[in-house]
Amino acid sequence: MYRGLITATVLAASITGASAATLDTVKQRGTLVCGVSTGFAGFSAPDSQGNFKGLDVDYCRALAAxxxxxxxxxxxxxxxxxxxxxxxxxGEIDVLYRNSTQTYLRGTTLGLRQGPVNFYDGQGFVVKKDLGVKELKDLKGATVCVAQGTTHEVTLGDYGRANGIDWKPLVFDRVDTMYQTFFGGRCDAMTQDASALAGAVATAAPKAEDYVVLPQTISKEPLGPFTRNGDEGWSDIITWLHYGLVEAEELGVTQANADEMAKSQVPAIQRLLGASGDLGSRLGLDNKWLVAAIKAGGNYGEIFERNVGKASPLKLERGLNATWSKGGLMYAIPFK
Incomplete structure (x- = not known):
């Protein structure tokens, strides 16, 4: 009986130590190391000065703040x-924000933990307009550019076999090479997340008006961050950062008014912004950590619109990424 109690105590202590490891490392280092993509317009891509911009990048900035x-x-x-x-x-990076699809196998076999979905997407296809393709069955026998090591590669094969479409995959280990090849005319179509295809057409196509992203998608692609198993405290911070940005949109807290809203008498806003309760300290952070995070780049809606929404070159609709109250799937777990 006593031996079991001692074992349980030691185990609990080891888990607590593991969960604090990444947070302590980041604080001691004074810098967050954030894994992003090599270049997905709207999500993470370097600008002409080499500064990364995008939705995933804004999550990294909010986390650092x-x-x-x-x-x-x-x-x-x-x-x-x-x-x-x-x-x-x-351990090369502290967190992965790289438009990565969350799946059963990734959640159970990699020793990694999947955070909340921050972008709902689906695998789509882009073609040249003059090819005359209207739907996926028109791509029988077509050469399709696809990135290696992605869910897209697997889903392309699965969908083709299930629907009798004998497309010919041309696989690339680098996305930039895939873009160059497709826009160079070697592939009849290119498949990727629909949002990434919109970004590719907007930023990499010789003439964007010559291409069309087909309306059909062939998969669910829930994108979100990844952390390491055993870093429970750090994973919780990643989780509540996302919910905090969504909750801020629901409550009308923005990048511009975050400081002023912290004075609100609305209980939900007080808890979110650390004016009441001790929700920040429970994560090992300042109670006003979400004020700093929101001021870094705005609430979820602001981050979406600036990077991939109507104010961006991608001009995507909110769709499934709207808040639940506006017909979407973004829903923040209550801060209470």
Missing amino acids: GVLGDPTKVRYVALTAQNRFTALQS
């Missing part, structure tokens, strides 16, 4: 589809 008090304290590590999970497993 909440944990370190400064959204610029981030070192971005550009990762391919093949090395993204290895980089997280090995």
